[in-house]
Amino acid sequence: MPDASATPAIEFLDVSFHVGQTQVLTGLNLQVATGETLVLLGRSGSGKTTTLKLVNRLVSPTSGEIRVNGTRNTEMDVTRLRRGIGYVIQDAGLFPHFTVERNIGLVPKIEGWPKERIRARAQELLHLVGLAPEIAGRYPHQLSGGQRQRVGVARALAADPQILLMDEPFGALDPLTRDDLQREFILLQQRLHKTVVFVTHDLREALRLASRIALMEAGKLVTALSPQEFLQSKDPWAAAYVRAFGDGLESAANRGAS
Amino acid sequence: MNVVRFIVQNHTQVLELTWEHLWLVGISTVLAMLIGVPLGILIAHRPRLNKPVLAGANVIQTIPSLALFGFLLPVPWLGERSDRLAILALMLYALLPIIRNTYTGISGVDAAVLEAGRGMGLTESQLLFQVELPLALSVILSGVRVAVVIAVGLATIAAAIGAGGLGEFIFRGLAMVDNRVILAGAIPAAILALLADVSVGWLEKRLRAR
Numbered sequence: 217m218p219d220a221s222a223t224p225a226i227e228f229l230d231v232s233f234h235v236g237q238t239q240v241l242t243g244l245n246l247q248v249a250t251g252e253t254l255v256l257l258g259r260s261g262s263g264k265t266t267t268l269k270l271v272n273r274l275v276s277p278t279s280g281e282i283r284v285n286g287t288r289n290t291e292m293d294v295t296r297l298r299r300g301i302g303y304v305i306q307d308a309g310l311f312p313h314f315t316v317e318r319n320i321g322l323v324p325k326i327e328g329w330p331k332e333r334i335r336a337r338a339q340e341l342l343h344l345v346g347l348a349p350e351i352a353g354r355y356p357h358q359l360s361g362g363q364r365q366r367v368g369v370a371r372a373l374a375a376d377p378q379i380l381l382m383d384e385p386f387g388a389l390d391p392l393t394r395d396d397l398q399r400e401f402i403l404l405q406q407r408l409h410k411t412v413v414f415v416t417h418d419l420r421e422a423l424r425l426a427s428r429i430a431l432m433e434a435g436k437l438v439t440a441l442s443p444q445e446f447l448q449s450k451d452p453w454a455a456a457y458v459r460a461f462g463d464g465l466e467s468a469a470n471r472g473a474s
Numbered sequence: 475m476n477v478v479r480f481i482v483q484n485h486t487q488v489l490e491l492t493w494e495h496l497w498l499v500g501i502s503t504v505l506a507m508l509i510g511v512p513l514g515i516l517i518a519h520r521p522r523l524n525k526p527v528l529a530g531a532n533v534i535q536t537i538p539s540l541a542l543f544g545f546l547l548p549v550p551w552l553g554e555r556s557d558r559l560a561i562l563a564l565m566l567y568a569l570l571p572i573i574r575n576t577y578t579g580i581s582g583v584d585a586a587v588l589e590a591g592r593g594m595g596l597t598e599s600q601l602l603f604q605v606e607l608p609l610a611l612s613v614i615l616s617g618v619r620v621a622v623v624i625a626v627g628l629a630t631i632a633a634a635i636g637a638g639g640l641g642e643f644i645f646r647g648l649a650m651v652d653n654r655v656i657l658a659g660a661i662p663a664a665i666l667a668l669l670a671d672v673s674v675g676w677l678e679k680r681l682r683a684r
Contacts, residue, residue: 272593298595309590313608322604323594371594381593 223286225250225379225411226271231280233266240266241435244280250378253405253412254440255422257457258432264415267432268381271413272301284379299323302372302380302410306387308364310356310371316342317352320371327375341370346400362393369401373408382414386421398424419461423447431457477661480654488643492662495639498632499625499670502561506568506621511614513569514576515602524577531570539563539628543635560629560637567628568621575617579610612682619674626667630659640666 226248233241241263248254256264269275270282273294282289289297310319318325320341321334329337339349345366356364365385372380386394398421405412405425416422422429423443430440431454438453446454447465458465481488517524537545542563546552552559583606591601607614633641643659 274589274593295595295597298593300595301593303590303593305586305590305593307586309584309586311587311591311605312584313605322596326596326600368590 222250224248224283225285226413227283227286228267228270229281229283231270231277231282233263233270233275233278239435241270241277244437246430246437246440248411248413250411251409252427253414253425255414255416255426255429256432257416257419257422257429259417261434262432263435264417264432265383268383268413268415271379271381272298272303299327299375300377300379302377304365304368304372304380304382304385306384307361308356308368308371308385310364310367312356314355315352316347316354316356316359316367319356319367320374322371323375337374338370341373342367344373344404345370360393361389362397365389365397366400369404378411380410380412382412384415384417387416387418394421401425419457420465423465477654477657481658481661484658488658488662491638491640491642491659492666495626495629495641495663495666498557498560498564498629498637498639499622499666502564502629503568503618503622503625505561505565506572507618509565510569510572510617511576514573514614515580515606517573518577518580528570528574528577531573534566535570539567539631540634542566543631547635556632556635556637559635560632560639564625564628564632568625571617571620571624572614573617575620576610576614579613579617580606582613583609612678615674615678615681619671619678622670622674623667626663626670630663 224247228244228246231241231244232239244263244267246254246267256267258264266275270277271284271289273289276290284292284297284301310316311322314322317335317338320338321329324334324337338352342349342351347363347366347370351359351363351367356367359367368385372382386397389397402425414422414425423446426443428440428442429446431438431446431451433453439449439451441449441454447458449455449458513527517527534542543559546559546563549559552562587605587609588601591605596604629639630641630644632639633645640659640663644656644663647653647655647657647659
């Protein structure tokens with residue numbers, strides 16, 4: 217649960233975004249506390265990905281502001297802002313012409329880290345995401361989908377950002393691999409305590425990973441609840457979501473996170 | 475083999491003209507790359523410019539080469555030396571394949587990869603030099619390959635305005651109605667074209683390894 221007294225890691229203040237006549241986001245007010253995993257849940261086109269991209273300024277709001285650690289993100293240098301925020305997308309978006317090590321080490325290299333430190337960091341991160349050290353020399357096309365996604369997470373963590381944005385990172389994986397990665401994500405998060413904003417349309421995934429679930433519908437935030445609260449919510453949208461996913465959700469909630 | 479004997483007997487001149495030919499093609503291709511690659515990048519990033527630029531390069535391509543040489547002849551600085559003129563004309567013809575392939579290569583880079591890069595905090599120029607250009611390189615090179623082969627062929631016509639090259643033999647042979655002389659220009663030109671094709675193709679393949 218967010219601590220009301222501390223400065224939130226991320227704060228959306230009355231944010232709206234529209235493209236031409238299309239209202240993508242309307243009057244979004246939301247706080248993400250430091251160290252929590254906030255899952256943005258909603259169907260396609262509900263504005264969750266846009267919400268995520270507002271944080272690292274891949275999208276600029278039409279009105280309102282976004283604060284990162286209390287500072288308006290438009291006041292920060294955009295490159296610095298982004299390097300301080302890890303970003304993981306579906307299919308990982310790895311650079312196909314770089315080895316795994318260069319993929320992970322790109323931002324550290326640009327930041328001027330010495331070679332040895334980059335190599336050591338890459339090894340450390342590969343270990344952290346459960347990959348063998350020899351993967352470092354491979355190219356993305358030589359990896360399985362699950363391995364690629366792990367590398368994507370390792371790359372996002374390379375420069376040790378305090379905030380992690382994850383846009384349906386496990387969406388394209390087969391159910392077994394997804395299950396593995398979700399479990400590892402929980403373990404990782406118990407160790408690292410990053411502030412994570414995680415986009416998904418999968419309620420099961422949301423219940424399992426989230427400390428809070430922010431439900432979005434048609435560009436508006438419907439409600440933000442803990443997984444347990446979400447299951448018992450009387451909110452029509454939340455209830456509809458729970459109904460759509462059917463039985464067995466209770467066991468999914470908080471199987472990992474506490 | 476009369477032709478072979480003729481070439482052997484005149485080998486100094488054949489080599490000299492081959493060298494001239496190579497020089498015309500080489501300089502014009504390098505210039506075309508210096509202009510075409512940045513233009514291709516520009517239109518890949520600014521889709522609004524893509525149609526006019528490609529249309530312009532296309533129009534140039536449709537001008538018959540002899541006519542283009544003729545048009546350029548009265549231009550002050552250019553007309554003074556025919557090799558300048560030939561290089562400019564050859565460069566203009568080389569532009570289209572280079573611009574088009576650069577455009578295709580750069581716009582073919584996976585949008586997810588670019589977004590990941592941007593999200594990681596790469597600046598636009600880091601994105602260009604570390605990601606877009608390396609990924610587009612083999613496509614760009616295949617454009618260069620087409621451009622070079624076209625230029626080797628077209629450069630034979632440069633002899634018509636006195637710019638030298640293997641076309642000298644071809645035009646002389648035509649005037650003398652002597653096939654040996656024509657072939658003494660045409661065969662080395664064909665070999666040059668093949669060599670250029672194979673060597674740029676080899677480079678392209680090597681760089682595509684990933």
